[in-house]
Amino acid sequence: MIKIAKKNLVWWASALAVIFLLIQVACDLYLPTITSDLVDKGIMQQNMHFIWREGGLMLLVAAVGLVAAAGNVYFAATQSMQVGEKLRRQIFSRVLRFSSKEVNAFGDSSLITRSTNDIVQIQNVMVQVLRMMLQSPVMLVAACVLAYVREPRLTRVFLVSLPVLAVVVILVMYFAVPLFKSIQQKNDKINLVFREGLTGVRVIRAFRQERREQNRFKAANEDYTQTGIKAFTLVSFLFPVMTLILSLTNVGIILLGSHLIANMTMQVGNLIAFMTYATQIMISFMMLSMVFVFVPRASASASRVNAVLEMPISVADLPADQQDKINPDHPASLSFDHVDFRYDGAEKLALQDLNFKVQAGQTLAIIGGTGSGKSTLVNLIPRLFNIESGRIEVDGQPIERLSQHDLHQVISITQQKAVLFTGTIRSNLQFGNAQATDEQMWHALKVAQAADFVKEAGGLDAVVEQDGSNFSGGQRQRLAIARTIIKPASIYIFDDSFSALDFKTDAKLRLALRQDKQIQRAVTVIVAQRVSTVADADLIIVLDDGKVVGQGTHAELKAHNETYQQIVDSQIQKGDEKRAARTSQG
Numbered sequence: 001m002i003k004i005a006k007k008n009l010v011w012w013a014s015a016l017a018v019i020f021l022l023i024q025v026a027c028d029l030y031l032p033t034i035t036s037d038l039v040d041k042g043i044m045q046q047n048m049h050f051i052w053r054e055g056g057l058m059l060l061v062a063a064v065g066l067v068a069a070a071g072n073v074y075f076a077a078t079q080s081m082q083v084g085e086k087l088r089r090q091i092f093s094r095v096l097r098f099s100s101k102e103v104n105a106f107g108d109s110s111l112i113t114r115s116t117n118d119i120v121q122i123q124n125v126m127v128q129v130l131r132m133m134l135q136s137p138v139m140l141v142a143a144c145v146l147a148y149v150r151e152p153r154l155t156r157v158f159l160v161s162l163p164v165l166a167v168v169v170i171l172v173m174y175f176a177v178p179l180f181k182s183i184q185q186k187n188d189k190i191n192l193v194f195r196e197g198l199t200g201v202r203v204i205r206a207f208r209q210e211r212r213e214q215n216r217f218k219a220a221n222e223d224y225t226q227t228g229i230k231a232f233t234l235v236s237f238l239f240p241v242m243t244l245i246l247s248l249t250n251v252g253i254i255l256l257g258s259h260l261i262a263n264m265t266m267q268v269g270n271l272i273a274f275m276t277y278a279t280q281i282m283i284s285f286m287m288l289s290m291v292f293v294f295v296p297r298a299s300a301s302a303s304r305v306n307a308v309l310e311m312p313i314s315v316a317d318l319p320a321d322q323q324d325k326i327n328p329d330h331p332a333s334l335s336f337d338h339v340d341f342r343y344d345g346a347e348k349l350a351l352q353d354l355n356f357k358v359q360a361g362q363t364l365a366i367i368g369g370t371g372s373g374k375s376t377l378v379n380l381i382p383r384l385f386n387i388e389s390g391r392i393e394v395d396g397q398p399i400e401r402l403s404q405h406d407l408h409q410v411i412s413i414t415q416q417k418a419v420l421f422t423g424t425i426r427s428n429l430q431f432g433n434a435q436a437t438d439e440q441m442w443h444a445l446k447v448a449q450a451a452d453f454v455k456e457a458g459g460l461d462a463v464v465e466q467d468g469s470n471f472s473g474g475q476r477q478r479l480a481i482a483r484t485i486i487k488p489a490s491i492y493i494f495d496d497s498f499s500a501l502d503f504k505t506d507a508k509l510r511l512a513l514r515q516d517k518q519i520q521r522a523v524t525v526i527v528a529q530r531v532s533t534v535a536d537a538d539l540i541i542v543l544d545d546g547k548v549v550g551q552g553t554h555a556e557l558k559a560h561n562e563t564y565q566q567i568v569d570s571q572i573q574k575g576d577e578k579r580a581a582r583t584s585q586g
């Protein structure tokens with residue numbers, strides 16, 4: 001919590017909040033003295049001039065106190081909101097740099113809770129710190145001293161009430177604080193189930209698992225609610241008990257005070273002032289105890305936020321002065337030299353001894369069964385993971401010597417699951433190339449075989465809903481392909497991007513890709529399950545269980561490679577092979 005405050009609070013605004021607070025406390029503490037004088041020297045002695053003067057002073061002090069309180073609230077609130085804004089920004093930019101290893105370490109839902117609910121907890125406590133937490137101890141000590149100075153004999157009442165109050169507060173905190181800490185984790189669980197329910201809604205319906213999911217959500221929700229109820233019941237118990245203790249303290253003060261007044265050893269004004277100080281002492285004590293309840297909860301949130309901000313990034317750039325730069329004149333190329341790769345914590349290598357080189361204008365195709373390592377291979381090119389050994393070069397440069405920013409500038413990729421963003425077709429294409437003209441956009445859409453349905457949908461400004469849900473799976477993939485094509489790059493990667501396309505569209509798209517001037521100067525990498533998609537590639541890599549079991553052209557592999565032959569036999573029947581070749585040659 002302190003770390004977050006140190007890094008994110010603006011010192012002068014926080015100092016102003018504290019100064020306003022001290023002025024407000026001073027005013028609050030001065031008012032009982034004026035009241036006491038007003039009663040003893042004004043009302044009791046019927047001195048109207050004194051009453052007017054002290055009354056005016058009272059109004060002035062109250063007004064200054066009000067302005068100071070407003071100033072304190074303003075600076076405390078703006079500071080805490082700004083801390084929240086900075087933390088959300090820092091978490092978001094950090095998460096954008098995370099590899100899947102870091103994301104998995106927290107989980108998607110926990111990252112969302114940390115950037116929303118946890119930050120709100122921190123924000124709330126920041127306001128309390130800049131207000132109550134500083135105000136309460138100052139008020140408590142000063143009111144005790146002033147009460148003692150005014151009438152030491154009455155302070156005996158506090159010797160009983162304050163220890164009782166302290167025991168109640170400690171007991172409540174002992175039971176409530178662990179509950180508040182666990183509320184955050186239970187909130188993560190609710191988010192997780194809710195998120196899975198949302199993203200998997202169709203599957204849930206199709207498998208008629210609504211009741212099971214509802215029960216799962218109900219369990220998480222009830223767990224959260226019950227913990228919240230327990231925690232807040234304990235805290236709410238504090239208020240009536242404290243009010244009771246405060247009332248009993250006042251009764252004690254009045255009993256003792258009236259005795260002293262009757263003996264003529266104390267004035268009425270002193271009793272009134274003392275009772276005001278007593279109320280201030282008790283209220284400060286209550287506020288302080290509330291802060292002690294909420295600070296541990298917020299510090300649990302602060303640790304959760306700090307864990308994200310301090311998570312080491314596994315795929316890190318070299319220091320700027322040791323980085324190499326891409327040479328824009330170097331022809332496009334991609335090479336893997338004895339590359340081994342293992343997922344974090346896995347016993348087995350996910351990819352073993354990959355060796356190949358492709359040049360500008362060539363197409364590399366990767367084929368293999370499910371789970372053979374195709375996506376893993378293409379994800380190594382933009383360095384989404386670090387390799388275990390070997391060397392990967394893009395445009396003649398080892399990728400770990402480039403900044404990821406530079407590397408990603410020369411790579412354009414369509415992921416296996418097409419991801420579109422809420423907005424329009426234009427804004428989605430601008431993701432690939434912010435400067436693209438309408439003409440370039442239509443060209444990319446044409447190559448991606450998307451122009452027809454985009455025209456029907458209303459053109460470049462047609463709306464794209466969340467996750468592109470207003471387009472079919474095949475249309476989403478074609479839009480993602482257009483976004484990939486529109487980006488000027490050295491390496492174009494299509495990770496199983498043609499799988500949702502029908503046979504004919506797949507062939508037309510590959511033909512259009514081959515005829516595109518920009519693509520002709522680059523290396524194209526195609527991952528596919530269908531032989532027809534890879535048949536015309538310059539180099540085909542056949543993967544099986546992370547190992548390269550064949551490498552060559554379609555003709556070579558068909559003639560000599562058993563695994564490839566099996567794939568061909570299982571897929572291409574009834575003249576499909578010839579039809580594929582005919583269509584892709586135009």
Ligand SMILES: Nc1ncnc2c1ncn2[C@@H]1O[C@H](COP(=O)(O)OP(=O)(O)OP(=O)(O)O)[C@@H](O)[C@H]1O
Nearest residue numbers: 100343346350368369370371372373374375376377
């Ligand atoms: N993030 C990950 N952490 C650990 N193991 C992973 C991870 N991603 C993939 N794997 C494992 O690596 C292997 C290769 O997966 P990959 O996704 O590369 O296969 P693929 O050939 O693309 O499969 P598909 O055709 O089904 O998409 C699989 O055994 C998979 O379980």
